[in-house]
Amino acid sequence: MDQTLFLGVPFHAGQGHLGTALAPAAFRESLPAAWQDLGDVAAPEFHGREAAIHHAQALSKKITSLDLRKKFLCLVGGDHGQGLGTVHGMLHHHPDLIVVWIDAHADANVPSASPTGNMHGMPLAWLLGAKEGAPWWLQRTLSPQRLLYIGTRSIDPYERMLIEELDIAVITPEEARGPEFENILRRELRRMDPKGKSPVHISFDVDALDSGLIQSTGTRVENGMSFQEVEKAFEVIAQEQRVVSAEVVEINPELGSSEETQKLCVWARDIVLSIIPTHRPAFTFPALRSAFSEEWRRSL
Secondary structure: OEEEEHHHHHHHOOOOOHHHHHHHHHOOOOOOOOOEEEEEEEOOOOOHHHHEEEEEEEHHHHHHHHOOOOOOEEEEOOHHHHHHHHHHHHHHHHOOOOEEEEEEOOOOHHHHHHOOOOOOHHHHHHHHHOOOOOOOOOOOOOOHHHHHEEEOOOOOOOOHHHHHHHEEEEEHOOOHOOOOHHHHHHHHHHHHOOOOOEEEEEEHHHHHHHOOOOOOOOOOOOOOEOHHHHHHHHHHHHOOOOEEEEEEOOOOOOOHHHHHHHHHHHHHHHHHHHHHHHHOOOOOOHHHHHOHHHHHHOOO
């Protein structure tokens, strides 16, 4: 990759916590100087599910318009409803895209099955081809055999049915904590792409982390991943696959302290840096782990 592009997505209409729209600005405080900042994909002035769908469309159009040859794209939201626009836009550039969804939630409900009605719990259902409530502009879909969940533990009944019927791979937090995590993850990646040549998009929702570790997100779930386990997932994916883009979502500066938000943004920036080919091997995970010690993590 010759260049890293940064795109802010002040996305908030997919759920009820408006503070997620503040995360791109917080992330920019530690943005690497070498990255090209493309600004923000502005949110509409109206609210609700249709606003979220409209914002996702604008994001998809923006990504589609970019020249991504030999470039890495980093996006920071925003709530995870933006994943609809992100993946749809990236599929324009890479029809064989693999998506690794690191999240406490499956985000694959349809409106009639959703317990909350929040759009940030629906993007993957539509990307996988569900018709109910699907945006009219959706032109590209994701094969279920090219989707991998990591850290997912809050799965609603419709989502569980979808995952089972479509045979979508899920690596649970229990497996992430186990000694075989690395082997399990490598096996799933190779199953999806035996030759390791397909491009990969990592969609990381910070609520994949255990609820006791951070306050700065709106849908925390217990029994989640540790910082080290998330780092290990990024490390293995980067070793096995050609990662072309990553997004970080659901950081909410209004729900945690400014100190925590800053530390979380720096940590998120560095795990993204660690998977960009131009920064490897100079910026490696052992260096990341030494820089972000257990004492630092406990301070969150």
